[in-house]
Amino acid sequence: MHWGMSRSLLALALTGILAAPAGADAKKPVPKASGGSCVIKVTRTACPGKEKESYSKCNGKQSCDSEASAATAEDCAAAAVKACENVPDRQSVTKSKVITALFGGKPVESGKNFCAHDRPDFNKCSK
Numbered sequence: 001m002h003w004g005m006s007r008s009l010l011a012l013a014l015t016g017i018l019a020a021p022a023g024a025d026a027k028k029p030v031p032k033a034s035g036g037s038c039v040i041k042v043t044r045t046a047c048p049g050k051e052k053e054s055y056s057k058c059n060g061k062q063s064c065d066s067e068a069s070a071a072t073a074e075d076c077a078a079a080a081v082k083a084c085e086n087v088p089d090r091q092s093v094t095k096s097k098v099i100t101a102l103f104g105g106k107p108v109e110s111g112k113n114f115c116a117h118d119r120p121d122f123n124k125c126s127k
Contacts, residue, residue, distance in 0.1 A: 036070075036071070036103075036104055037067065037102075037103070037104065037105070038067065038068040038069070038070035038075070038076035038079055038101060038102070038103050039065050039066070039067060039068075039101065039102040039103075040065065040066050040067070040068050040076075040079060040080055040083050040099060040100075040101050041063070041064075041065050041099065041100045041101065041102070042057075042058065042063060042064055042065070042066065042083060042097060042098075042099055043062055043063040043097065043098040043099075044057075044058070044062055044063075044094050044096075044097050045094070045095045045096045045097070045098075046062075046093065046094060046095060047092060047093055047094065047095050047125035047126070048125065050092070050093045050094075050125075053093045054090075054093045054094045054095075066083075068080075068083075068101075070103065072103070073103040073104075073106075073108050073109075076101050076102075076103040076108050077101060077108050077109055077114065079101070080099050080100070080101040080108065080114040081099075081114045081115075083097075083099050083114070084097055084099050084114055084115035084116075084119065085121065086119070086121040086122055086124075087121075088121075091121060091124035091125075092124065092125060092126050095122065095123060095124075095125050096115065096117065096119075096122040096123065097115050097122075098113045098115060099113060099114045099115050100112065100113060100114065101114065
């Protein structure tokens with residue numbers, strides 16, 4: 001390859017012209033693994049016999065991650081606390097949850113469980 005052509009290709013790559021895959025939308029932000037993202041990590045404990053329904057929010061799995069809108073680690077912590085809520089129609093389905101969060105790829109509040117074990121909306125399974 002001719003040196004002039006190599007420099008031209010390098011210049012194009014550095015400006016991003018060659019970096020985007022065909023059909024990529026240049027206006028869409030590229031997701032980052034860290035740096036401001038808030039990931040809520042949810043693990044549910046189902047009421048006996050209600051595993052399928054309880055885990056349906058995680059595509060049939062006991063645990064899953066979801067993204068939350070948060071500008072700071074404190075906002076991410078607030079989103080994690082909100083995710084603890086066990087709405088009345090799910091209280092006979094989900095016994096409890098463990099919620100942790102990552103902000104910018106790092107554990108929020110040292111990876112603590114944001115759901116208090118004695119929440120009034122937990123442990124409501126029919127006996």
